[in-house]
Amino acid sequence: MTPATGPATTDAPATPTASARAIADAATIVRWCDTLAAVSQDDGRTTRVYLSPEHARVNAMVAEWMQDAGLRTWQDAAGNLHGIVDAATPDAPVLLLGSHLDTVVDAGRYDGVVGVLMAIRTAARLAASGPLPFALQVIAFSDEEGTRFGKALLGSSAVAGVWDDAWWDLEDGDGTTLRQAFTDFGLDPARVGEAALPPERLVGYLEAHIEQGPSLEQAGQALGVVTSIASARRFSVEAVGEARHAGGTPYERRHDALLAAAEAALAVERICRAEQHVGTVGTMSVEPGAVNVVPGLARFSVDLRGEFDEGRDRVWESITAAFDEIGARRGVTVSPTEVHRAPAVFCAPALMDAVRAGIAATGEVAPVELFSRAGHDAMSLGLVTDVAMLFLRNPDGISHHPDEFVSEDDVALGLDALAVAVERIADDRAETR
Ligand code: GLV
Numbered sequence: 001m002t003p004a005t006g007p008a009t010t011d012a013p014a015t016p017t018a019s020a021r022a023i024a025d026a027a028t029i030v031r032w033c034d035t036l037a038a039v040s041q042d043d044g045r046t047t048r049v050y051l052s053p054e055h056a057r058v059n060a061m062v063a064e065w066m067q068d069a070g071l072r073t074w075q076d077a078a079g080n081l082h083g084i085v086d087a088a089t090p091d092a093p094v095l096l097l098g099s100h101l102d103t104v105v106d107a108g109r110y111d112g113v114v115g116v117l118m119a120i121r122t123a124a125r126l127a128a129s130g131p132l133p134f135a136l137q138v139i140a141f142s143d144e145e146g147t148r149f150g151k152a153l154l155g156s157s158a159v160a161g162v163w164d165d166a167w168w169d170l171e172d173g174d175g176t177t178l179r180q181a182f183t184d185f186g187l188d189p190a191r192v193g194e195a196a197l198p199p200e201r202l203v204g205y206l207e208a209h210i211e212q213g214p215s216l217e218q219a220g221q222a223l224g225v226v227t228s229i230a231s232a233r234r235f236s237v238e239a240v241g242e243a244r245h246a247g248g249t250p251y252e253r254r255h256d257a258l259l260a261a262a263e264a265a266l267a268v269e270r271i272c273r274a275e276q277h278v279g280t281v282g283t284m285s286v287e288p289g290a291v292n293v294v295p296g297l298a299r300f301s302v303d304l305r306g307e308f309d310e311g312r313d314r315v316w317e318s319i320t321a322a323f324d325e326i327g328a329r330r331g332v333t334v335s336p337t338e339v340h341r342a343p344a345v346f347c348a349p350a351l352m353d354a355v356r357a358g359i360a361a362t363g364e365v366a367p368v369e370l371f372s373r374a375g376h377d378a379m380s381l382g383l384v385t386d387v388a389m390l391f392l393r394n395p396d397g398i399s400h401h402p403d404e405f406v407s408e409d410d411v412a413l414g415l416d417a418l419a420v421a422v423e424r425i426a427d428d429r430a431e432t433r
């Protein structure tokens with residue numbers, strides 16, 4: 001097809017330079033990121049969880065931006081927002097672009113959001129530059145982080161058709177089940193299957209995202225090609241000891257649940273460091289929670305990631321053995337329950353080539369290739385179709401924090417790269433016909 005309004009795919013400039021169209025779109029996107037950051041359930045910080053009133057508000061706002069860009073929009077049966085540029089024929093295949101609109105607690109303003117907004121502007125730009133051999137469907141996923149129910153990737157799991165009915169009983173911090181939250185949001189749990197897209201129609205899924213680590217900054221490059229996404233598991237752990245008087249109970253009579261949990265957290269770090277994995281205890285609470293009572297109950301989370309599923313599972317076995325040893329020594333029962341499991345996903349070679357071509361078109365001759373330790377919606381889509389990801393430089397690698405940043409210049413380069421990547425996929429399809 002004719003190249004879009006972006007940079008030419010040949011004669012790339014020596015220094016990465018964005019097109020005028022991308023520079024203008026990047027300014028809009030950064031402004032939109034600021035606007036969305038203010039839609040929060042917490043005063044003074046950004047927190048936006050699945051099936052909340054703020055989720056509904058951002059879906060409405062982004063739907064309007066999609067419509068202004070010429071996309072036809074709808075919300076699906078799992079609360080994901082879709083916008084499509086239709087192809088010439090109704091049964092044409094579909095290329096998916098997207099990322100997520102939900103956030104962690106006290107989040108930055110770019111994680112997920114910038115990828116959704118880049119997808120919208122890319123779809124609008126390509127729609128204006130001539131017909132594509134596929135429809136371009138943008139998805140703003142509703143739950144990537146798992147902030148509310150512990151289980152991540154709920155939105156994209158519904159789209160991939162891998163929803164598990166066991167998830168309906170998951171509870172948020174207030175004891176509201178996922179099933180009830182669906183109903184409160186105006187969704188029908190019985191219809192969640194309707195969110196699934198038919199895999200045979202899909203060309204693949206492309207996601208742009210900030211890196212959430214320092215590799216691109218260290219390499220001095222704005223953009224990178226993701227090779228694979230980390231394998232992950234999450235657990236909710238309960239340590240049950242015995243609550244007793246803080247003054248009257250000698251040490252040898254204590255079964256302190258908090259101290260068992262604290263030792264367990266240190267064991268997670270020790271084992272993961274030794275095995276080149278990453279493990280995080282991100283939440284911990286104790287009961288009864290009084291200054292003069294030995295804690296009888298501690299609850300904590302474990303988030304575990306590694307490059308391959310086998311390694312991750314081997315590390316988890318070592319961690320549970322350590323939990324058992326700590327529990328036996330302290331007279332505390334330490335019981336983990338798995339709340340999330342996602343296999344490692346390897347990006348598709350042809351789509352990675354398209355992303356490489358996109359980056360090359362910006363003038364970057366040797367793009368960085370990197371493995372993502374962070375989870376992404378591409379993990380769910382990767383179960384049913386080809387996926388690839390374009391990473392954007394994230395200064396200092398800080399993310400899941402209000403200081404998270406991506407520069408407008410890098411967003412502009414990313415937009416040009418994404419447009420060329422989509423064109424490359426279109427050209428590849430034309431050639432194989
Ligand atoms: C999401 O950002 C995750 O990696 O947990």
Ligand code: MN
Nearest residue numbers: 111112144376
């Ligand atoms: Mn994300």
Ligand code: MN
Nearest residue numbers: 104111145400
């Ligand atoms: Mn995130």
